[in-house]
Amino acid sequence: MIKHINSKRHCRGTGDSVFGKEGGLLPVNEIECCETTEVHEELLKAVREKLPGEEELYDLAELFKVFGDSTRIRILFVLFEAEVCVCDLAQALQMTQSAISHQLKILKQAKLVSSRREGKSVFYSLADGHVRTIIAQGSEHIRE
Numbered sequence: 001m002i003k004h005i006n007s008k009r010h011c012r013g014t015g016d017s018v019f020g021k022e023g024g025l026l027p028v029n030e031i032e033c034c035e036t037t038e039v040h041e042e043l044l045k046a047v048r049e050k051l052p053g054e055e056e057l058y059d060l061a062e063l064f065k066v067f068g069d070s071t072r073i074r075i076l077f078v079l080f081e082a083e084v085c086v087c088d089l090a091q092a093l094q095m096t097q098s099a100i101s102h103q104l105k106i107l108k109q110a111k112l113v114s115s116r117r118e119g120k121s122v123f124y125s126l127a128d129g130h131v132r133t134i135i136a137q138g139s140e141h142i143r144e
Helices: 041-050 054-066 070-081 086-093 097-109 129-143
Strands: 002-006 017-019 025-027 036-040 113-118 121-126
Touching (some): 070 086, 070 097, 070 121, 070 129, 086 121, 121 129
Antiparallel strands (some): 017 025
16 A cells, blocks of 8 residues: 655755765765655565564664774785784784774774784784775775
């Protein structure tokens, strides 16, 4: 069943912006919007049945926040190539060990990297193959 509600376009004149296909910002009034509101109940029912719970959505959003820092992305790219210690990461990225350690803590809390001790050194590596997949898919998306 479709409910029709006649109204003016809801997107016009808000002053907000959204990302367009080419990555640039577009004013919301340039976004195509429905001229009437039509509620597609059967479609919404199917969507609601598949929608994850709030806790899972929150956890997923928190995971993606971790990828929102270019230093952490740079660290992950180094770890794609080899298991390394903080000293090596600091040298490779031309940063202080303190700055690297701070970012590694965040990556480890998000279960994206793991560590192992060998004598006086601590070596870091990717926690699993999912990390590489996430970055690869993100890279592919921005290249399209």
